Each structure stands twice: as structure tokens, then as C-alpha cells.
Amino acid sequence: MPPPPADPTGDPGFSLPKHPAFQRFWSTRILSSLSFQMLAVAMGWHIYALTHSAFALGLVGLAQFLPMFVLTLVVGHVADRYDRRRIAAICQSLESVAALLFAFGTFGGWISAPVIYVLAACVGAARAFESPAVASLLPGVVPRGQLPKATAWATSANQSAQIAGPALGGLLYGIGPGAAYLACTLSFAAAAASVWGSPLQARLASRAPVTLESVFSGIAFIRKEPVILGALSLDLFAVLFGGATALLPVFARDILHTGPLGLGLLRSGTAIGALAGTIWLAHFPLRNRPGAAMFGGVIAFGAATVVFGLSHHFFVSLFALMVLGASDTISVVVRLSLVQLRTPDEMLGRVSAVNSLFIGTSNQLGEFESGVTAGWWGAQPAVLVGGIATIAVALLWMRFFPELKRTRSLGREEALAPSS
Template sequence: MNPSSPAPDDDPAGAFERAAPPALMRNRAFQRFWGARVLSSLSFQMLAVAMGWHIYALTHSAFALGLVGLAQFLPMFVLTLVVGHVADRYDRRRIAAICQGVESVAALVFAWGTFGGWLSAPLIYLLAACVGAARAFESPAISSLLPGVVPRPQLPQATAWATAANQTAQIVGPAFGGLLYGIGAGPAYLACALSFALAAALVVTIPLQTKPASRAPVTLESVFSGIAFIRSQPVILGALSLDLFAVLFGGATALLPVFARDILHAGPIELGLLRSASAVGALAGTIWLAHFPLRRRPGAAMFGGVIVFGLATVAFGLSHSLIVSLVALALLGASDVVSVVVRLSLVQLRTPDEMLGRVSAVNSLFIGTSNQLGEFESGVTAGWWGAQRAVLIGGLATIGVALLWMKLFPELRGTRSLEREEPTPTTAGA
């Protein structure tokens, strides 16, 4: 999610292997960036667990769980074109800090309403929408901030370490959120508020090596330029849309409270473990890719990862055992990281510097669509057919999408490198 033009490197995941962490981690700017990203991701994961369990405890409705995802997605969808231009024109540190401050205030309102006993389902939807709007601005700003934080030769390593930090937060956050919610909803929300506030304090003090924004005139063409660029790149478009539909149909995250409470007969602590399991698998997948990098045929590897993702989703939908469910979710996360690495690397290595904010905003929309709108889709289908059947159908649909995309995007299937491939010149008269 950090599009740029670093020195040629067809192995971003291999940054762990080459690891320049000593020099990189002594970089004060990167330390603050890394800390802010971890704290923000940690806070959001804790908040997601708390909101999910809270709304299900109030309503006992899978459809209500889906509405939480929809409430977070709609602001992102509406604001996509605006947030990209904002990230390209203004100080990205201040944008991220303001957004994290808004998220901290929203978490405080959650805590206040919980302690006061007046937090209702409609208010949860409203606060979820506020968080969604803040993250719509925060995501492209923080994604396009990294090239101004570290020297360009260290960008692949910095991207890998930032991704690993995010995955670690996705492991710790849900488990910690479930543990705190087991103590009480109020303490869980207060912890989220504090973590968001610390992230804002860190990000606003990051020293930059380059100016983070350009003040080019705003035109209709420039507003839509991020979308136009992606449409002109079939490999990037194929990777983004494949990842979108795979998680849209196959994502079972929104239904985890239903599975934990009604199918696995577990509590909020186990819910936190379920939400952490896929991130554990993703971190393991990242380490695997560090030792066995995607040097050849990354598109084919992405299709394989999506198919395994669908199969793991089916296995989770059939499970009535906590252990089996955790293993299935871990396999789901490990296979998904292949798609994530390919997608992020393609965007990072094939996008011009001046398009950072706008392309990142569109990329964030694709991610938000697959996650938040996927939660809504899961909630709706679970309301119609039941949670287990909805997950099974979603997993099978994911496999179908991967097979269809192989035919629709042969450029992605046949791509030989993560970097832009120059067309092979033909010999005159051949």
C-alpha cells in the first residue's frame, strides 16, 4: 500500500532475508512511523472485537453484525476520490494524526456510553461510520508517508518491516481486545482510545526527508487520475479486483461472534483467539516468503493462494471444533498473505511517485470494499441461510472467482516479475 519507484527489487518479502534492520531501526523517523502504525492497527483490531461482540450481545442478529461493516464501508466509498487528493496535497502526518484523534474520541464515546448504559445499536452504527470516515483519510495518508520517512534504497525493507508490524498487531489486537472485553466492555474501549491517542502523538512528530505533498491544481482529470492509472494497468487491476472479490465472498470475519457463541459455544476470549488465528497464519506466511521469495510467476502464485484461501474458508464453515477452526483460519491467513504480498508489491513497484496518494486511496477502497462490505455481505447471507451455509457458499464463490479471473486477466496469470515488464522488441521483418 506504499506505491513508489524504489531501486529494482523483485522480492519485497525477501527484505526479512536481506534485512537491514540495524540501520533501519536506528532511524528515528522510521521508529515513530513503525510505532504509530502498530498502535493504530492494534487499536482498530481491539475496537473491531469489542464492537462485534457488543452489537451481537445487544441484537443476537448476524444481519446487525453485517451493518457494522456497511457503516464503516460507506464513508470510505463516498470519500475515495477526496482522500487521495488530500493525501497528495497536504501534510500526511497531520492528516493521520487528526484521523487517529477522531478514532480516539469515538472509542471514548463507546466507553462513556457503555459505563452510562445508554450505548444502543444505532449509536454503534453511527460511531462505526465515524471510524470508517477517519480511516478513509488515514489509510492513504499513512500508506504514502513511508517514502518520505526512509531513504529510497531502504524502502523495500521498511515496507516489509511495516507489514510485519501490522500483522503482529492483528495477532495481538484481537486477543487483547477479547481479553479486555472479558473484563468489561468499558475497559476495552478505553484501551482503544489510549492507543489511538498515542499513535497520533507519534505520527505528528515524524521528521520527513522529503515533502509529503504536492500543491498541483485540482482538476477533474487529476481527481480521477488514480482510477485511470489503475484501469490502464491490467496486471494491477486484475490483482486488486481478484483480492477484492476473494475477501468479499470468502471473508468470514464478521460472523466470528456467531461462530464463537452459537456454533463453538465459546466466549469473548475465544473470539479474540479466532480473530488472531488468521493473522498468525499471515505472519507465518510472510516468514515463509522471506525464505522462499516469489521470484518467478507471482501472478500464478497469487491465484494459487486465493484458491487455498477459498478451501480454508470452506473448512472453517464445516468445523464444530475450536482447534479445527483455529487451524483453518491460520491456513486462510497464510494463503491470503501471498495475495497481499503480490498486490502490494505490484502497486508499490509499478506506480509513479506523483500518484502515491490517489492510487493508495483507490487501493484502500478495494481493501475496504473486500473487508467492510464483505462483512455486510456475510451478515446478509447469514441472515438468509445461516452462518455456516453462508461461509460455505462464500468459500466456493472465492474459488470460482479465482478460476474466472485466470481467463479474464491472462496478463496477471502470466506476469513474470513484480516490476513493470517492458515489451520484448520484435525484429524488423521477422
């Protein structure tokens, strides 16, 4: 296996995307994310076509979140004790099987809302194991000095998939739901094949006996790190309240009056803005006051959510989603870099699992929250209230976590700025 890059100094001639191990890692991320985004569009439009219920849309997010919540402490230990490449490949294979069952159910005419919920829960369980395993691979690919830049490029893989995936999923769903599900099947299988034989380093911790203390050690570590805890909880509550993506089928069909392709474009809009943000951050990393930049990004995220909630015009809504995605990128890159740079490698799986739970809570549970509030008040009022709540959370967190606001660097080696 070729060694990982050896220049942590940020030399201008050093290019992460050209390194073979990083290329394999990037392709695995983008294929898996592409599959999941296509599947999310297909599931969302399918369940709304069957039920015409915003609450039913929210239940899809809840079905994916519950397995992640239940398995959080288990998946972290698995990622720290076993080959993370094999874990990722097995999970992606299971996701491929779930997508194939969606296709069979569609062609066979036995697909229904309960079946969609069950298969969504299976996908959620597989992703609960996959996410910390894949996230923990990155420090084995690049030197720690290059992790912020590598994190931005790795995030761009997800954002690229979130641009192409929803649009492709919407286009294929327009041809037929079965076509979308078959495409997901093939893409998940390709991701599994890519990571199974990859040259990425397998960083395994010692096989010490599992104890109650070791099971909860990831949570205990985060509680002792106010900067990490502040970043994770800020991102959690911001996306939990401000997440409008779960209601996009409602906006696309009933407010903006567009079809499955329009839904795919709306979902891609967020990713277009996010990709632009990640490319910018990859070339110009956050070197000074990343915590303050994160707070600014969350406030912009909330403001863009408010604009989206007020809009009745497709292109205004699409632009608002682009701004939303670009601002969210700052939060994502800061959060992931803090976890990667401030966590010992032997605990990275467990800490990444807790991080994945926070992400799942904000995304999947946020979808459920959006569905419930939209069922009570309507889609537009629910999004407006969520955007305002996001801004309020950012202002409160500045007081609750001053360490995050004052932090000067992403790494542990530099001290926090003194209080003003």
C-alpha cells in the same frame, strides 16, 4: 532527519527493521492496527449481545464502508497535496475520540445499536483518510529497490496487531466493555503521537489546481494497468465472498460455544498465520512469477474458508483461520508491492485511496454481505458458499487477467513473460 536507507541492492547486512525512520513507521502502523482490532472485537461482540442478529453484525461493516466509498476521490487528493504525517495523526486522534465516546456510552448506559453504527461510521470516515496517507509514506522511508521487503515488514506490523489486538480486546471485553474501549482510546492516541513527530519524509506533490481529470486520475491510472487492476479486483472479490471474520461472533457463541476470549483467539488465528507468512516473505521475497503465487494464495484462502465453515471443533477452526491468514498474506504483499512499485510518487495518494476502497469493499462490505447471507441461509452455509465462490473467482481471473498470471516481477522495469 536521518536519510532513508541507501542500499537498494539487497545486501545481506542491510536490515530494514533497524532503520530509525522505518521503526517509527512500523510503530505507527502497529499501534493504529492494534487499536482498530480491539475496537472491532468490542463492537462485534457488543452489537451481537444487544441484538443477537447476524444481519446487525453486517450493518457494522456497512456503516464503516459507506464513508470510505463516499470519500475515496477526496482522500486521495488530500494525501497527495498535504503532509501525510499530519493527516494520519489527525485521523488517529479522531479515532481516539470515537473510542472514548464508546467508553462513555458504555459507562453511562446510553450505548445502543444505532449509537454503535454512528460511531462505527465516524471511525470508517477517519480511516478513509488515514489509510492512503499512511500507505503513501512508505516510499519516503526506504529506497524503491527495498519496497517489496519493506512492504512485507510493514504488513507484519498489521498482522502482529491482529494477533494481539483481538485477543487483548476479547480479554478486556470480558472484564467489561468500557475497559476495552478505554484501551482503544489510549492506543489510538499513542499512534497519533508517534506519527505526529516522526522523522518520515513528507512527499508532497505540487499544489496544482484540482480538476475533474485530476480527481479521477487514480482510477484512470489503474484502468490502464491490467496487472494492478487484476490484482486489486482479485483481492476484492476473493475477500468479499470468502470473508468469514464478520461472522466470528456467531461461530464463537453459537457453533463453537466459546466466549469473548475465544472470539479474540479466533480473530487472532488469522493474524498468526498472516504474521508467519509476512515474516517468510520478508526474508524470501517473491522474485519470480508473483502473479501466479497470488492466484495460488487466493485458491488456498478459499479452501481454508470451506474447512472453517464445515468445522464444529475450536482447534480445527483455529487452524483453518491460520491457513486462511497465511494464504491471504501472499495476495496482500503482491497487491501492495505492485501499487508501490508501479505508481509514480506524485499519484501514490490517489492510487492508494482507490486501493483502500478496494480493501474496504472486500472487508467492510464483505462483512455486510456475510451478515446478509448468514441471515438468509445461516452462518455455516454462508461461509461455505463464500469459500467456493472465492475459488471460482480465482479461476475466472486467470482468464480475465492473463497479464497478472504471466507477470515476472513486481516492478515495472521488467517485461511480462510471453504468452505460452
